[in-house]
Amino acid sequence: MDRMSFRRELAQQLRVDSIRCSSKAGSGHPTSSMSAADLLAALLDGHLHYDFDNPADPHNDHLIFSKGHASPLLYSCLKAAGAISDEELLTYRQFGSRLEGHPTPELPWVDVATGSLGQGLPIGVGIALAARRLDQLPYRVWVLCGDSEMAEGSVWEALEHAGHEQLGNLIALVDVNRLGQTTETMHGWNLDSYAKRAQAAGWHTLELDGHDPEQIENALQKATNNNQQPVMLLATTKKGYGVAEVEDQLGKHGKPLPDAESAIKELGGPRDLQVTVSRPDQRGQPHRFQTTGGERPAFEVGSEVATRKAYGQALRMLGDQRGDVVALDGEVSNSTFSEMFREAHPDRYFEMYISEQQMVAAAIGMQVRGWKPFASTFAAFFSRAYDFVRMAAVSRADIRLAGSHAGVAIGEDGPSQMGLEDLASLRAVHGSTVLYPSDANQTVRLVEAMVDREGVSYIRTNRGATPVIYGPDEEFPIGGSRVVRDGSDITLVGAGITLHEALKAARELASEGIQARVIDLYSIKPIDTETLVQAARQTRGLVTAEDHWPEGGLGEAVLSGLASAGVQAPVKTLAVRRMPTSGKPAELLHHAGIDAEAIANAARQLAA
């Protein structure tokens, strides 16, 4: 059998297997798999360089199914490559199977979870950046995109960045099957529409018939010969190709074929072809950046330092100490102070401009290759990338996020710039860590602790300078808290800016004979339940204060912690309950009812 005939047969097998596994499951997206089968057959047979026995080999290419709903095709490819058995293929979508409805890294050959459209390409940009600028290895990143997902702005962010960085190691295969879930896409089969857009962003584009093995081979050869630019293959395909009952028809999305048996017959019946995927080029080893020692920055107790500034210094120190730490910023590095890392380690700093989705996606891509990314912007603007953060958890990705300018305490810039929902949204990410230091030395310790932390870690920093209250040698483990002031009448719980307000309130209360215990809850998740329980038992109640909306933040974290321990106590939760405006930080803390005065008032009520 000649090569093109083999690929035709292999593609038919991929279609048949996609139908078989989704029919067995009773759900899934076989028609979206069938359209891309010829592209994948060609990729597996001669263009992908990948060792399925060693998915961690740094020389491997990377293959991302950005159209994650084509999981039947991916799993059929894994079978054809000998990575999984036919028996396992037929466990698709069953409880306990690794072959989930949309791919996740539960499979060792899957780098990242997909299924939220428009994420695979920006994550691919991250891996391609890692290849070029970090690993400095010639592996390629292949991304299978659907045409519907080209409507996502995140895809255009990826096109921009890949073009700007001239990522000649990135190849997108766009399966232009014309049909979305409910309707035709904006551009149908107008490949030129896509080509013009991609070319404008600096991509090389190739248009082809996605069911013609010769044209596919020709395009893949051209693509791999171009190392100067990212390349986009725009392939006209038909959804459900090869089965007349469903081919190129609306209403056939996301469901098993009506008559699988006859469809399989129409496709020539089951096959059991194995494809020999090329091994990766073993030349070269991943680049290692030199380290220079790097002392932990130390801040003098009693001085005033913004925690965002301490973040920047800690990040630079980590860069000094470790070659695997990298930083990304959304064009606000002089606000987040990631500029300190940029200045010291420009080769490991990535300017992501104002495109937060691409920034988080790039961090996810870089950690695929073992790098330790820290991505920073204003706390408020991580809301722009929330879907990427959510999916990072499904990807079991280890990423570190730093959100500066938290809360009303930023002052004059007003509510658009105030992160007031970051604690809630970041807590509600599976396996996440949420930190909110109140002091510069504490910030340094927490940033250090983030670097080897699994999952999504988030640190919230303040714009304004706050007093340094801890010595540089004090330790602050994640999951801990600190009793900053002891007292047995009442407990005040704060973090970040409100810790300082709580301390002021405690001094005021002391002058009235009320002894307030003050807890610095710098680790919002995981939370130090034990210290809270002790406070609940030993004092008359807790007042929590947070520069955040009342929902899902510090106050509710405390309530949850106590409830989980089965402990009941009076808790008053102070939070931002009115829409803020512009003003001086102190005015806004007062307006929000989270300043020392409000905390003291709440404490008096509880202590009475």
Add this chain to the structure above:
Amino acid sequence: MDRMSFRRELAQQLRVDSIRCSSKAGSGHPTSSMSAADLLAALLDGHLHYDFDNPADPHNDHLIFSKGHASPLLYSCLKAAGAISDEELLTYRQFGSRLEGHPTPELPWVDVATGSLGQGLPIGVGIALAARRLDQLPYRVWVLCGDSEMAEGSVWEALEHAGHEQLGNLIALVDVNRLGQTTETMHGWNLDSYAKRAQAAGWHTLELDGHDPEQIENALQKATNNNQQPVMLLATTKKGYGVAEVEDQLGKHGKPLPDAESAIKELGGPRDLQVTVSRPDQRGQPHRFQTTGGERPAFEVGSEVATRKAYGQALRMLGDQRGDVVALDGEVSNSTFSEMFREAHPDRYFEMYISEQQMVAAAIGMQVRGWKPFASTFAAFFSRAYDFVRMAAVSRADIRLAGSHAGVAIGEDGPSQMGLEDLASLRAVHGSTVLYPSDANQTVRLVEAMVDREGVSYIRTNRGATPVIYGPDEEFPIGGSRVVRDGSDITLVGAGITLHEALKAARELASEGIQARVIDLYSIKPIDTETLVQAARQTRGLVTAEDHWPEGGLGEAVLSGLASAGVQAPVKTLAVRRMPTSGKPAELLHHAGIDAEAIANAARQLAA
């Protein structure tokens, strides 16, 4: 003074006033204002049609400062147009002033809050869609964009949609001043870069010197003569134009001028020019869609109906009854069932394709003109538009969101498609309403209640069919709850899918002699504290169960409700604490520990 000289002078005044107010405030973005002053002078003097005495006039043009940090320029324009006094101008950024750091609708001439970059253009698309397809009036939408924000994917979603819909009533003025906050933009002054991208998306582009009044006039005339396509003016400008100390320099972003006095002198000193802005064309009245009555759908108690299906029927009914209700969907209308509205009211249905940011932005834009948008997609995918939802609250926008396919109960599709953070993230939006019905008739009532609700309202619907337990005549006010089963031993609190599990658990517990009260907490925010307090007082404790992560959802809402009432009670919160996988809904509810068995176990422990 001839017209071009007047505009030159007016632009200088706008610069001087931008410097004056930001210097008075001690913060703000004068240099970003100065670059666009000539564009705005020309727009005010002859091209904008707007009645500042009647900002609610439906014939008015709309002007959005997508680069919201150029607020000094906006407020200087308001002064020049006679809308505000010089005295008020100098209250900029002070506590209590309407002139916030970034514009908000606290000012009657501001449609929407900006300051999170990349939002103004997609919202402008929404207003322009309203003009063309809803109001059917010839007003124009003008959007002042920064060049840095062109890196946001949301801007490209807007370009796509505007081009696709041929919005000839939309004109973007891009202030290409080359410099971002920390560095040069990707494209610098390469106007062709932007032009190619916009042209590819179907825009007409005009390149010009943004400080040359003749070129600006020429471009604006061409732009207003083109009603077939959206038009983008790409203007080369200099940040801080006119003041040598800051002009075209990095490091001058977001701070008052170092020497305001000499800068004002360099600009020729203060002026007090007034500009007469053209009145809007009063011809025509906003289109009103015909209503057809429309009966409330009724579902039979004991039948099984998915709440997403009831949503679709309720939405269609609202469309039948009211001409102001419109619907948008992110290309999943056959999943969310907004297709029922689309079929009945195709002229008021907007297909937003897979671009959730543009979808929510369009809804925000349409409500500016008084329309009542309902936007729907999978619950999980609203995370893509979270920043727009956050900013909708700052905009005081009334929008309605419907998220289907909530939680692990969706089954085989796996975690990428499961909305498990929607309650947390939507609760943490100021003034939001969060609803989670368990039954089809209840869903209809809640959708009805959303239509005139202020702020951001969110309804969460389930994929699978659940038993209808309420009659069609029962009422479910927002902020209420329903005791579905009485009992004095223990209380079970659920909503949506878990309400049904709680009912099963209660039946099981009853067979063991434990009488469980079951509360349907369909209104998660606002929450019915009174009913929860009664339950806390009258039973031995509460078990909450939610198909959501443990953070920020139903369980913490209950804890907050009780704490706010000063009531203490044992509460066990059941939620999804492990990463879900694919499987049958019942398997996944069991795996998550939120099924009837888990609820009954928790209740037994509390009741013991």
